[in-house]
Amino acid sequence: MRRxxxxxxxxxxxxxxxxxxxxxxxxxxxxxxxxxxxPLRTILGRFDDTWTPDRLRDDVLPSVxxxxxxxxxxxxxxxxxxxxxxxxxxxxxxxxxxxxxxxxVPPPVLVPVIMLFAGIGDTxxxxxxxxxxxxxxxLNTAAGVRAVDEVAADTARxxxxxxxxxxxxxxxxxxxxxxxxxxxxxLSIGVxxxxxxxxxxxxxxxGFAVVEFQRSFAVPEMWTGILVLGLLGVALxxxxxxxxxxxxxxxxxxxxxxxxxxxGGA
Amino acid sequence: xxxxxxxxxxxxxxxxxxEALRDLTFRLDAGELVCVVGxxxxxxxxxxxxxxxxxxxxxxxxxxxxxxVTGPRPGLAVVFQEYGRxxxxxxxxxxxxxxxxxxxxxxxxxxxxxxxxxxxxxxLGDVGRAxxxxxxxxxxxxxxxxxxxxxxxxxxxxxxxxxAVDAQTRAxxxxxxxxxxxxxxxxxxxxxxxxxxxxxxxxxVLVLSPSPTVVREEVVVELPAERDQxxxxxxxxxxxxxxxxxxxxxxxxxAADQVSxxxxxxxxxxx
Numbered sequence: 001m002r003r004x005x006x007x008x009x010x011x012x013x014x015x016x017x018x019x020x021x022x023x024x025x026x027x028x029x030x031x032x033x034x035x036x037x038x039p040l041r042t043i044l045g046r047f048d049d050t051w052t053p054d055r056l057r058d059d060v061l062p063s064v065x066x067x068x069x070x071x072x073x074x075x076x077x078x079x080x081x082x083x084x085x086x087x088x089x090x091x092x093x094x095x096x097x098x099x100x101x102x103x104x105v106p107p108p109v110l111v112p113v114i115m116l117f118a119g120i121g122d123t124x125x126x127x128x129x130x131x132x133x134x135x136x137x138x139l140n141t142a143a144g145v146r147a148v149d150e151v152a153a154d155t156a157r158x159x160x161x162x163x164x165x166x167x168x169x170x171x172x173x174x175x176x177x178x179x180x181x182x183x184x185x186x187l188s189i190g191v192x193x194x195x196x197x198x199x200x201x202x203x204x205x206x207g208f209a210v211v212e213f214q215r216s217f218a219v220p221e222m223w224t225g226i227l228v229l230g231l232l233g234v235a236l237x238x239x240x241x242x243x244x245x246x247x248x249x250x251x252x253x254x255x256x257x258x259x260x261x262x263x264g265g266a
Numbered sequence: 267x268x269x270x271x272x273x274x275x276x277x278x279x280x281x282x283x284x285e286a287l288r289d290l291t292f293r294l295d296a297g298e299l300v301c302v303v304g305x306x307x308x309x310x311x312x313x314x315x316x317x318x319x320x321x322x323x324x325x326x327x328x329x330x331x332x333x334x335v336t337g338p339r340p341g342l343a344v345v346f347q348e349y350g351r352x353x354x355x356x357x358x359x360x361x362x363x364x365x366x367x368x369x370x371x372x373x374x375x376x377x378x379x380x381x382x383x384x385x386x387x388x389x390l391g392d393v394g395r396a397x398x399x400x401x402x403x404x405x406x407x408x409x410x411x412x413x414x415x416x417x418x419x420x421x422x423x424x425x426x427x428x429x430a431v432d433a434q435t436r437a438x439x440x441x442x443x444x445x446x447x448x449x450x451x452x453x454x455x456x457x458x459x460x461x462x463x464x465x466x467x468x469x470x471v472l473v474l475s476p477s478p479t480v481v482r483e484e485v486v487v488e489l490p491a492e493r494d495q496x497x498x499x500x501x502x503x504x505x506x507x508x509x510x511x512x513x514x515x516x517x518x519x520x521a522a523d524q525v526s527x528x529x530x531x532x533x534x535x536x537x
Contacts, residue, residue, distance in 0.1 A: 150351075151348045151352050152352065154315075154346070155344070155346065157320060157338050158318050158319070158342070158343070158344045159369065160338060160340060160369050165368075169354070170354070173354065174356075176356075250397060251355070254355040254399035258399070
Protein backbone atom coordinates (compact mmCIF):
# COMPACT_ATOMS: atom_id res chain seq x y z
CA MET A 1 0.00 0.00 0.00
CA ARG A 2 2.77 2.41 0.95
CA ARG A 3 4.53 1.56 -2.26
CA UNK A 4 1.47 2.48 -4.33
CA UNK A 5 1.24 5.73 -2.43
CA UNK A 6 4.84 6.54 -3.20
CA UNK A 7 4.40 5.77 -6.90
CA UNK A 8 1.32 7.97 -7.05
CA UNK A 9 3.10 10.82 -5.36
CA UNK A 10 6.08 10.52 -7.71
CA UNK A 11 3.73 10.53 -10.70
CA UNK A 12 1.94 13.59 -9.35
CA UNK A 13 5.25 15.40 -8.89
CA UNK A 14 6.40 14.50 -12.39
CA UNK A 15 3.15 15.60 -14.00
CA UNK A 16 2.59 18.80 -12.02
CA UNK A 17 4.81 21.09 -14.08
CA UNK A 18 3.72 19.80 -17.52
CA UNK A 19 0.08 20.27 -16.48
CA UNK A 20 0.82 23.79 -15.30
CA UNK A 21 2.59 24.67 -18.55
CA UNK A 22 -0.28 23.34 -20.63
CA UNK A 23 -2.72 25.36 -18.51
CA UNK A 24 -0.66 28.53 -18.96
CA UNK A 25 -0.42 27.95 -22.70
CA UNK A 26 -4.16 27.27 -22.87
CA UNK A 27 -5.12 30.45 -20.96
CA UNK A 28 -2.56 32.72 -22.59
CA UNK A 29 -3.46 31.66 -26.11
CA UNK A 30 -7.19 31.36 -25.61
CA UNK A 31 -8.05 34.76 -26.99
CA UNK A 32 -5.23 34.79 -29.52
CA UNK A 33 -6.14 36.03 -32.98
CA UNK A 34 -2.63 35.58 -34.38
CA UNK A 35 -2.60 33.38 -37.45
CA UNK A 36 0.74 31.87 -36.48
CA UNK A 37 -0.01 31.21 -32.83
CA UNK A 38 -3.56 29.92 -32.69
CA PRO A 39 -5.26 29.07 -29.38
CA LEU A 40 -4.25 25.71 -27.89
CA ARG A 41 -7.94 24.82 -28.02
CA THR A 42 -7.82 25.05 -31.83
CA ILE A 43 -4.60 23.08 -32.04
CA LEU A 44 -5.91 20.24 -29.90
CA GLY A 45 -9.16 20.33 -31.82
CA ARG A 46 -7.30 19.50 -35.02
CA PHE A 47 -5.19 16.79 -33.40
CA ASP A 48 -7.50 13.83 -34.01
CA ASP A 49 -8.20 14.78 -37.62
CA THR A 50 -4.53 15.34 -38.38
CA TRP A 51 -2.93 12.29 -36.74
CA THR A 52 -5.14 9.60 -38.20
CA PRO A 53 -4.01 5.96 -38.22
CA ASP A 54 -3.05 6.41 -41.87
CA ARG A 55 -0.81 9.31 -41.06
CA LEU A 56 0.74 7.50 -38.11
CA ARG A 57 1.60 4.68 -40.49
CA ASP A 58 2.86 6.91 -43.28
CA ASP A 59 4.77 9.53 -41.32
CA VAL A 60 5.40 8.55 -37.71
CA LEU A 61 6.28 4.91 -38.28
CA PRO A 62 8.93 5.56 -40.98
CA SER A 63 10.48 8.26 -38.77
CA VAL A 64 10.68 5.97 -35.77
CA UNK A 65 12.08 3.10 -37.82
CA UNK A 66 14.81 5.28 -39.30
CA UNK A 67 15.62 6.60 -35.87
CA UNK A 68 15.88 3.12 -34.40
CA UNK A 69 18.00 1.88 -37.31
CA UNK A 70 20.41 4.82 -37.10
CA UNK A 71 20.53 4.59 -33.34
CA UNK A 72 21.26 0.87 -33.44
CA UNK A 73 24.06 1.35 -35.97
CA UNK A 74 25.53 4.12 -33.81
CA UNK A 75 25.21 1.99 -30.67
CA UNK A 76 27.01 -1.01 -32.13
CA UNK A 77 29.70 1.06 -33.86
CA UNK A 78 30.17 3.37 -30.88
CA UNK A 79 30.55 0.58 -28.35
CA UNK A 80 32.79 -1.44 -30.67
CA UNK A 81 35.12 1.41 -31.54
CA UNK A 82 35.00 2.73 -27.99
CA UNK A 83 36.28 -0.60 -26.67
CA UNK A 84 39.12 -0.63 -29.19
CA UNK A 85 40.07 2.96 -28.44
CA UNK A 86 39.65 2.73 -24.69
CA UNK A 87 41.62 -0.50 -24.36
CA UNK A 88 45.02 0.78 -25.41
CA UNK A 89 46.86 3.93 -24.56
CA UNK A 90 48.48 4.11 -27.97
CA UNK A 91 45.27 3.95 -30.03
CA UNK A 92 43.85 6.53 -27.67
CA UNK A 93 46.74 8.90 -28.26
CA UNK A 94 46.44 8.44 -32.02
CA UNK A 95 42.66 8.75 -32.22
CA UNK A 96 41.85 11.42 -29.67
CA UNK A 97 42.62 14.60 -31.68
CA UNK A 98 40.69 13.31 -34.69
CA UNK A 99 37.79 12.30 -32.47
CA UNK A 100 37.63 15.72 -30.85
CA UNK A 101 37.44 17.30 -34.30
CA UNK A 102 34.78 14.94 -35.60
CA UNK A 103 32.71 15.40 -32.48
CA UNK A 104 32.92 19.17 -32.76
CA VAL A 105 31.40 19.16 -36.26
CA PRO A 106 27.68 19.84 -35.79
CA PRO A 107 25.98 16.78 -37.30
CA PRO A 108 23.31 18.74 -39.26
CA VAL A 109 25.97 20.21 -41.57
CA LEU A 110 26.74 16.67 -42.62
CA VAL A 111 23.28 16.28 -44.16
CA PRO A 112 24.14 17.94 -47.50
CA VAL A 113 27.43 16.05 -47.64
CA ILE A 114 25.87 12.71 -46.86
CA MET A 115 23.14 13.42 -49.44
CA LEU A 116 25.84 13.59 -52.11
CA PHE A 117 26.99 10.08 -51.31
CA ALA A 118 23.91 8.32 -50.02
CA GLY A 119 21.18 10.02 -52.06
CA ILE A 120 17.97 11.21 -50.49
CA GLY A 121 16.42 7.91 -49.40
CA ASP A 122 16.33 6.09 -46.10
CA THR A 123 20.03 5.29 -46.30
CA UNK A 124 20.88 8.99 -46.15
CA UNK A 125 18.62 9.58 -43.15
CA UNK A 126 19.87 6.57 -41.27
CA UNK A 127 23.46 7.58 -42.00
CA UNK A 128 22.83 11.10 -40.73
CA UNK A 129 21.28 9.81 -37.50
CA UNK A 130 24.03 7.26 -36.97
CA UNK A 131 26.84 9.71 -37.69
CA UNK A 132 25.52 12.12 -35.08
CA UNK A 133 24.66 9.53 -32.42
CA UNK A 134 27.89 7.61 -32.58
CA UNK A 135 30.13 10.18 -30.83
CA UNK A 136 28.70 10.30 -27.33
CA UNK A 137 28.45 6.50 -27.32
CA UNK A 138 32.01 6.09 -28.54
CA LEU A 139 33.60 8.61 -26.20
CA ASN A 140 31.70 7.41 -23.14
CA THR A 141 32.49 3.77 -23.91
CA ALA A 142 36.18 4.58 -24.31
CA ALA A 143 36.18 6.43 -20.98
CA GLY A 144 34.36 3.55 -19.27
CA VAL A 145 36.73 0.94 -20.66
CA ARG A 146 39.71 2.99 -19.58
CA ALA A 147 38.34 3.21 -16.03
CA VAL A 148 37.97 -0.54 -15.44
CA ASP A 149 39.01 -1.13 -11.84
CA GLU A 150 42.59 -2.31 -11.42
CA VAL A 151 41.79 -4.88 -8.75
CA ALA A 152 38.94 -6.27 -10.82
CA ALA A 153 41.28 -6.51 -13.81
CA ASP A 154 43.95 -8.28 -11.72
CA THR A 155 41.32 -10.66 -10.40
CA ALA A 156 40.15 -11.55 -13.89
CA ARG A 157 43.71 -12.06 -15.06
CA UNK A 158 44.77 -14.23 -12.15
CA UNK A 159 41.73 -16.49 -12.64
CA UNK A 160 42.42 -16.89 -16.33
CA UNK A 161 39.47 -14.77 -17.48
CA UNK A 162 40.97 -13.39 -20.67
CA UNK A 163 40.03 -12.65 -24.28
CA UNK A 164 36.32 -12.67 -25.19
CA UNK A 165 35.35 -13.79 -21.66
CA UNK A 166 37.15 -10.78 -20.22
CA UNK A 167 35.25 -8.51 -22.59
CA UNK A 168 31.93 -10.08 -21.75
CA UNK A 169 32.30 -10.56 -18.01
CA UNK A 170 34.53 -7.66 -17.04
CA UNK A 171 35.01 -4.85 -19.55
CA UNK A 172 31.48 -4.47 -20.90
CA UNK A 173 29.69 -4.69 -17.53
CA UNK A 174 32.23 -2.41 -15.87
CA UNK A 175 31.82 0.18 -18.62
CA UNK A 176 28.05 -0.23 -18.90
CA UNK A 177 27.08 2.73 -16.66
CA UNK A 178 29.12 5.02 -18.90
CA UNK A 179 27.88 3.31 -22.06
CA UNK A 180 24.32 3.99 -20.97
CA UNK A 181 25.14 7.62 -20.25
CA UNK A 182 26.40 7.89 -23.83
CA UNK A 183 23.36 6.12 -25.23
CA UNK A 184 21.10 8.53 -23.37
CA UNK A 185 22.81 11.57 -24.89
CA UNK A 186 22.73 9.87 -28.29
CA LEU A 187 18.98 9.36 -28.07
CA SER A 188 18.17 13.05 -27.91
CA ILE A 189 20.66 13.81 -30.68
CA GLY A 190 19.01 11.07 -32.71
CA VAL A 191 15.55 12.62 -32.44
CA UNK A 192 16.91 15.98 -33.55
CA UNK A 193 18.70 14.47 -36.54
CA UNK A 194 15.69 12.40 -37.46
CA UNK A 195 13.64 15.57 -37.87
CA UNK A 196 16.39 17.52 -39.62
CA UNK A 197 17.15 14.77 -42.11
CA UNK A 198 13.47 14.67 -43.03
CA UNK A 199 13.31 18.40 -43.66
CA UNK A 200 15.63 17.97 -46.63
CA UNK A 201 14.38 16.23 -49.76
CA UNK A 202 11.84 13.90 -48.23
CA UNK A 203 8.35 12.60 -48.86
CA UNK A 204 7.47 11.12 -45.49
CA UNK A 205 8.26 11.41 -41.81
CA UNK A 206 7.49 13.69 -38.92
CA GLY A 207 9.95 16.39 -39.94
CA PHE A 208 8.56 16.31 -43.45
CA ALA A 209 4.99 16.59 -42.15
CA VAL A 210 5.77 19.64 -40.00
CA VAL A 211 7.49 21.43 -42.88
CA GLU A 212 4.69 20.48 -45.25
CA PHE A 213 2.00 21.89 -42.91
CA GLN A 214 3.97 25.09 -42.53
CA ARG A 215 4.36 25.53 -46.28
CA SER A 216 0.65 25.00 -46.86
CA PHE A 217 -0.23 27.46 -44.07
CA ALA A 218 -1.90 24.72 -42.02
CA VAL A 219 -0.62 26.38 -38.88
CA PRO A 220 -2.61 24.52 -36.17
CA GLU A 221 -1.66 21.22 -37.86
CA MET A 222 1.98 22.28 -37.80
CA TRP A 223 1.69 22.84 -34.06
CA THR A 224 0.17 19.38 -33.60
CA GLY A 225 3.20 17.95 -35.37
CA ILE A 226 5.46 19.62 -32.84
CA LEU A 227 3.37 18.17 -30.01
CA VAL A 228 3.68 14.70 -31.55
CA LEU A 229 7.45 15.12 -31.69
CA GLY A 230 7.54 16.12 -28.05
CA LEU A 231 5.40 13.17 -27.02
CA LEU A 232 7.59 10.83 -29.05
CA GLY A 233 10.65 12.16 -27.24
CA VAL A 234 9.04 11.60 -23.85
CA ALA A 235 7.96 8.07 -24.79
CA LEU A 236 11.47 7.16 -25.97
CA UNK A 237 13.01 8.59 -22.83
CA UNK A 238 10.65 6.62 -20.58
CA UNK A 239 11.39 3.47 -22.55
CA UNK A 240 15.09 4.11 -22.27
CA UNK A 241 14.84 4.54 -18.53
CA UNK A 242 13.00 1.24 -18.15
CA UNK A 243 15.71 -0.59 -20.11
CA UNK A 244 18.45 1.17 -18.16
CA UNK A 245 16.87 0.31 -14.79
CA UNK A 246 16.88 -3.35 -15.73
CA UNK A 247 20.38 -3.45 -17.20
CA UNK A 248 22.01 -1.36 -14.49
CA UNK A 249 20.07 -2.68 -11.51
CA UNK A 250 23.34 -3.86 -9.94
CA UNK A 251 24.89 -0.43 -10.39
CA UNK A 252 22.13 1.52 -8.69
CA UNK A 253 21.92 -1.15 -5.99
CA UNK A 254 25.61 -1.12 -5.18
CA UNK A 255 25.72 2.67 -5.13
CA UNK A 256 22.77 2.69 -2.76
CA UNK A 257 24.51 0.13 -0.53
CA UNK A 258 27.68 2.22 -0.45
CA UNK A 259 25.76 5.35 0.44
CA UNK A 260 23.97 3.55 3.25
CA UNK A 261 27.34 2.41 4.62
CA UNK A 262 28.21 6.08 4.97
CA UNK A 263 30.54 6.27 2.01
CA GLY A 264 33.14 4.19 3.84
CA GLY A 265 34.25 0.63 3.35
CA ALA A 266 34.53 -1.02 0.00
CA UNK B 267 57.71 -26.23 -4.52
CA UNK B 268 57.22 -22.48 -4.58
CA UNK B 269 60.64 -20.94 -4.84
CA UNK B 270 61.53 -17.25 -4.94
CA UNK B 271 65.12 -16.50 -5.85
CA UNK B 272 66.87 -13.15 -5.85
CA UNK B 273 63.62 -11.33 -6.57
CA UNK B 274 64.06 -7.64 -7.34
CA UNK B 275 61.47 -5.21 -8.57
CA UNK B 276 62.15 -1.64 -9.64
CA UNK B 277 59.30 0.58 -10.79
CA UNK B 278 60.31 3.11 -13.38
CA UNK B 279 58.14 6.00 -14.43
CA UNK B 280 58.43 9.68 -15.30
CA UNK B 281 62.09 10.01 -14.32
CA UNK B 282 61.62 8.32 -10.96
CA UNK B 283 63.02 4.93 -10.01
CA UNK B 284 61.53 3.21 -7.03
CA GLU B 285 63.15 0.05 -5.83
CA ALA B 286 60.23 -1.76 -4.21
CA LEU B 287 62.00 -5.07 -3.65
CA ARG B 288 65.77 -5.43 -3.48
CA ASP B 289 66.58 -9.08 -3.02
CA LEU B 290 64.12 -11.68 -1.79
CA THR B 291 64.92 -15.38 -1.54
CA PHE B 292 62.74 -17.96 0.18
CA ARG B 293 60.91 -21.19 -0.49
CA LEU B 294 57.64 -22.75 0.53
CA ASP B 295 57.25 -26.51 0.73
CA ALA B 296 54.07 -28.10 -0.54
CA GLY B 297 51.28 -27.75 1.97
CA GLU B 298 52.98 -25.11 4.10
CA LEU B 299 51.24 -22.02 5.48
CA VAL B 300 53.72 -19.16 5.54
CA CYS B 301 52.99 -15.58 6.55
CA VAL B 302 54.88 -12.61 5.21
CA VAL B 303 54.94 -9.64 7.55
CA GLY B 304 56.65 -6.30 7.15
CA UNK B 305 56.30 -2.58 7.80
CA UNK B 306 53.81 -0.73 5.62
CA UNK B 307 55.19 0.33 2.28
CA UNK B 308 57.78 -2.45 2.18
CA UNK B 309 56.45 -3.93 -1.04
CA UNK B 310 54.39 -6.84 0.29
CA UNK B 311 51.78 -6.41 -2.41
CA UNK B 312 54.48 -6.16 -5.06
CA UNK B 313 55.94 -9.45 -3.84
CA UNK B 314 52.58 -11.13 -3.99
CA UNK B 315 51.87 -9.83 -7.48
CA UNK B 316 55.22 -11.11 -8.70
CA UNK B 317 54.49 -14.53 -7.21
CA UNK B 318 51.02 -14.51 -8.80
CA UNK B 319 52.49 -13.73 -12.19
CA UNK B 320 50.66 -10.41 -12.36
CA UNK B 321 53.92 -8.43 -12.36
CA UNK B 322 57.17 -9.30 -14.07
CA UNK B 323 60.19 -9.11 -11.74
CA UNK B 324 63.09 -6.86 -12.71
CA UNK B 325 65.56 -9.54 -11.64
CA UNK B 326 65.34 -12.95 -10.10
CA UNK B 327 62.75 -15.65 -10.55
CA UNK B 328 59.67 -17.29 -9.13
CA UNK B 329 59.27 -20.99 -9.81
CA UNK B 330 56.34 -23.21 -8.97
CA UNK B 331 57.05 -26.95 -9.02
CA UNK B 332 60.18 -26.21 -11.00
CA UNK B 333 58.34 -24.22 -13.68
CA UNK B 334 59.09 -20.49 -13.91
CA VAL B 335 56.04 -18.30 -13.27
CA THR B 336 55.78 -15.89 -16.20
CA GLY B 337 52.08 -15.12 -15.98
CA PRO B 338 48.92 -16.10 -14.12
CA ARG B 339 48.50 -19.85 -14.15
CA PRO B 340 45.95 -22.43 -13.08
CA GLY B 341 46.76 -23.98 -9.75
CA LEU B 342 47.35 -20.57 -8.23
CA ALA B 343 44.58 -18.42 -6.76
CA VAL B 344 44.71 -14.95 -5.23
CA VAL B 345 42.52 -13.36 -2.54
CA PHE B 346 42.90 -9.58 -2.63
CA GLN B 347 42.49 -7.14 0.21
CA GLU B 348 39.89 -5.04 -1.60
CA TYR B 349 37.06 -7.58 -1.71
CA GLY B 350 34.62 -4.87 -2.83
CA ARG B 351 36.62 -4.34 -6.00
CA UNK B 352 37.72 -7.92 -6.50
CA UNK B 353 34.18 -9.31 -6.56
CA UNK B 354 32.22 -8.23 -9.62
CA UNK B 355 29.20 -6.20 -8.47
CA UNK B 356 27.25 -7.10 -11.63
CA UNK B 357 27.32 -10.80 -10.77
CA UNK B 358 25.52 -12.66 -8.05
CA UNK B 359 27.58 -14.51 -5.46
CA UNK B 360 27.33 -17.87 -7.26
CA UNK B 361 28.23 -16.31 -10.60
CA UNK B 362 31.30 -14.72 -9.07
CA UNK B 363 32.47 -18.03 -7.65
CA UNK B 364 31.57 -19.84 -10.85
CA UNK B 365 33.27 -17.53 -13.35
CA UNK B 366 36.80 -19.01 -13.15
CA UNK B 367 35.32 -22.50 -13.51
CA UNK B 368 33.31 -21.51 -16.56
CA UNK B 369 36.50 -20.22 -18.05
CA UNK B 370 37.96 -23.70 -17.56
CA UNK B 371 35.07 -25.16 -19.55
CA UNK B 372 34.03 -27.31 -16.62
CA UNK B 373 30.62 -28.98 -17.25
CA UNK B 374 27.71 -27.16 -15.71
CA UNK B 375 26.65 -29.72 -13.13
CA UNK B 376 30.15 -30.24 -11.83
CA UNK B 377 30.56 -26.48 -11.69
CA UNK B 378 27.39 -25.98 -9.68
CA UNK B 379 28.37 -28.71 -7.25
CA UNK B 380 31.83 -27.22 -6.77
CA UNK B 381 30.41 -23.73 -6.21
CA UNK B 382 27.89 -24.78 -3.58
CA UNK B 383 30.52 -26.90 -1.84
CA UNK B 384 32.91 -23.93 -1.71
CA UNK B 385 30.20 -21.62 -0.39
CA UNK B 386 29.28 -24.17 2.26
CA UNK B 387 32.93 -24.42 3.26
CA UNK B 388 33.03 -20.71 4.09
CA UNK B 389 29.65 -20.83 5.81
CA LEU B 390 27.71 -19.01 3.09
CA GLY B 391 25.58 -21.82 1.71
CA ASP B 392 22.44 -19.70 1.61
CA VAL B 393 23.46 -16.39 0.03
CA GLY B 394 24.25 -17.58 -3.50
CA ARG B 395 21.46 -15.52 -5.06
CA ALA B 396 22.56 -12.28 -3.41
CA UNK B 397 24.78 -9.66 -4.97
CA UNK B 398 28.11 -9.11 -3.18
CA UNK B 399 27.23 -5.53 -2.23
CA UNK B 400 24.19 -6.78 -0.35
CA UNK B 401 26.54 -8.56 2.08
CA UNK B 402 28.71 -7.31 4.93
CA UNK B 403 32.45 -6.83 4.39
CA UNK B 404 33.36 -10.04 6.17
CA UNK B 405 30.85 -12.02 4.13
CA UNK B 406 32.18 -10.50 0.91
CA UNK B 407 35.69 -11.63 1.79
CA UNK B 408 34.27 -15.09 2.51
CA UNK B 409 32.84 -15.11 -1.01
CA UNK B 410 36.26 -14.18 -2.40
CA UNK B 411 37.79 -17.04 -0.40
CA UNK B 412 35.09 -19.41 -1.71
CA UNK B 413 35.95 -18.34 -5.25
CA UNK B 414 39.59 -19.20 -4.61
CA UNK B 415 38.65 -22.54 -3.01
CA UNK B 416 36.39 -23.55 -5.87
CA UNK B 417 39.33 -23.00 -8.19
CA UNK B 418 41.08 -25.78 -6.21
CA UNK B 419 44.52 -24.19 -6.27
CA UNK B 420 47.74 -25.85 -5.18
CA UNK B 421 48.91 -22.46 -3.99
CA UNK B 422 46.69 -19.83 -2.41
CA UNK B 423 48.02 -16.27 -2.18
CA UNK B 424 46.34 -13.88 0.22
CA UNK B 425 47.12 -10.18 0.22
CA UNK B 426 46.18 -8.62 3.56
CA UNK B 427 42.76 -10.18 3.17
CA UNK B 428 41.38 -9.10 6.53
CA UNK B 429 42.79 -5.59 6.79
CA ALA B 430 39.42 -4.00 6.06
CA VAL B 431 37.12 -5.97 8.39
CA ASP B 432 36.34 -5.48 12.07
CA ALA B 433 38.23 -7.35 14.80
CA GLN B 434 35.63 -9.99 15.61
CA THR B 435 35.07 -10.84 11.94
CA ARG B 436 38.80 -10.91 11.48
CA ALA B 437 39.27 -13.53 14.19
CA UNK B 438 36.54 -15.68 12.62
CA UNK B 439 38.12 -15.40 9.18
CA UNK B 440 41.57 -16.28 10.54
CA UNK B 441 40.17 -19.48 12.02
CA UNK B 442 38.35 -20.15 8.76
CA UNK B 443 41.54 -19.86 6.73
CA UNK B 444 43.51 -22.04 9.10
CA UNK B 445 40.76 -24.66 9.16
CA UNK B 446 40.51 -24.70 5.37
CA UNK B 447 44.26 -24.98 5.04
CA UNK B 448 44.39 -27.95 7.40
CA UNK B 449 41.53 -29.72 5.63
CA UNK B 450 42.58 -29.04 2.06
CA UNK B 451 46.33 -29.19 2.41
CA UNK B 452 47.16 -26.49 -0.09
CA UNK B 453 50.18 -24.21 0.13
CA UNK B 454 49.27 -20.78 1.49
CA UNK B 455 51.30 -17.58 1.27
CA UNK B 456 49.60 -15.06 3.53
CA UNK B 457 50.72 -11.42 3.42
CA UNK B 458 49.80 -9.17 6.33
CA UNK B 459 51.04 -6.17 8.26
CA UNK B 460 49.56 -7.55 11.48
CA UNK B 461 52.19 -9.36 13.56
CA UNK B 462 49.69 -11.18 15.79
CA UNK B 463 47.87 -12.44 12.74
CA UNK B 464 51.11 -13.64 11.13
CA UNK B 465 52.19 -15.57 14.22
CA UNK B 466 48.71 -16.95 14.90
CA UNK B 467 48.23 -18.28 11.38
CA UNK B 468 51.65 -19.26 10.11
CA UNK B 469 53.92 -22.24 10.42
CA UNK B 470 56.68 -19.86 9.52
CA VAL B 471 56.82 -16.07 9.40
CA LEU B 472 58.98 -14.23 6.89
CA VAL B 473 59.88 -10.84 8.28
CA LEU B 474 60.64 -8.22 5.64
CA SER B 475 62.78 -5.13 6.11
CA PRO B 476 61.62 -1.63 5.20
CA SER B 477 62.09 -0.60 1.56
CA PRO B 478 64.39 -1.43 -0.27
CA THR B 479 63.14 -4.76 0.88
CA VAL B 480 65.02 -7.92 1.81
CA VAL B 481 64.00 -10.91 3.94
CA ARG B 482 65.25 -9.95 7.36
CA GLU B 483 64.50 -13.17 9.16
CA GLU B 484 62.55 -16.39 8.92
CA VAL B 485 60.84 -17.20 12.20
CA VAL B 486 59.61 -20.74 12.72
CA VAL B 487 56.36 -20.72 14.66
CA GLU B 488 56.60 -23.52 17.17
CA LEU B 489 52.98 -23.64 18.21
CA PRO B 490 50.63 -26.63 18.19
CA ALA B 491 48.74 -27.19 14.94
CA GLU B 492 45.45 -26.83 16.80
CA ARG B 493 45.13 -23.10 17.44
CA ASP B 494 42.50 -21.15 19.26
CA GLN B 495 41.88 -17.44 19.52
CA UNK B 496 41.80 -17.51 23.33
CA UNK B 497 44.36 -20.06 24.46
CA UNK B 498 46.90 -19.68 21.66
CA UNK B 499 47.05 -15.93 21.97
CA UNK B 500 47.59 -16.29 25.74
CA UNK B 501 50.33 -18.92 25.28
CA UNK B 502 53.78 -17.70 26.41
CA UNK B 503 55.32 -19.15 23.26
CA UNK B 504 52.91 -17.01 21.21
CA UNK B 505 53.69 -13.83 23.11
CA UNK B 506 57.40 -14.58 22.93
CA UNK B 507 57.23 -15.06 19.16
CA UNK B 508 55.21 -11.92 18.60
CA UNK B 509 57.63 -9.84 20.66
CA UNK B 510 60.49 -11.25 18.64
CA UNK B 511 58.81 -10.42 15.31
CA UNK B 512 57.81 -7.00 16.59
CA UNK B 513 61.40 -6.36 17.63
CA UNK B 514 62.64 -7.37 14.20
CA UNK B 515 60.26 -4.99 12.51
CA UNK B 516 60.53 -2.07 14.90
CA UNK B 517 64.22 -1.91 15.66
CA UNK B 518 65.20 -3.00 12.20
CA UNK B 519 68.87 -3.85 11.70
CA UNK B 520 69.75 -3.61 15.38
CA ALA B 521 67.54 -6.43 16.50
CA ALA B 522 68.49 -8.52 13.50
CA ASP B 523 72.15 -8.04 14.32
CA GLN B 524 71.57 -9.13 17.88
CA VAL B 525 69.75 -12.18 16.65
CA SER B 526 72.55 -13.14 14.29
CA UNK B 527 75.06 -12.57 17.04
CA UNK B 528 73.05 -14.96 19.13
CA UNK B 529 73.82 -17.55 16.50
CA UNK B 530 70.66 -17.49 14.40
CA UNK B 531 70.84 -17.47 10.65
CA UNK B 532 69.72 -14.04 9.53
CA UNK B 533 69.30 -13.77 5.78
CA UNK B 534 69.68 -10.56 3.82
CA UNK B 535 71.74 -8.27 6.04
CA UNK B 536 73.25 -6.31 3.18
CA UNK B 537 71.66 -3.02 4.22
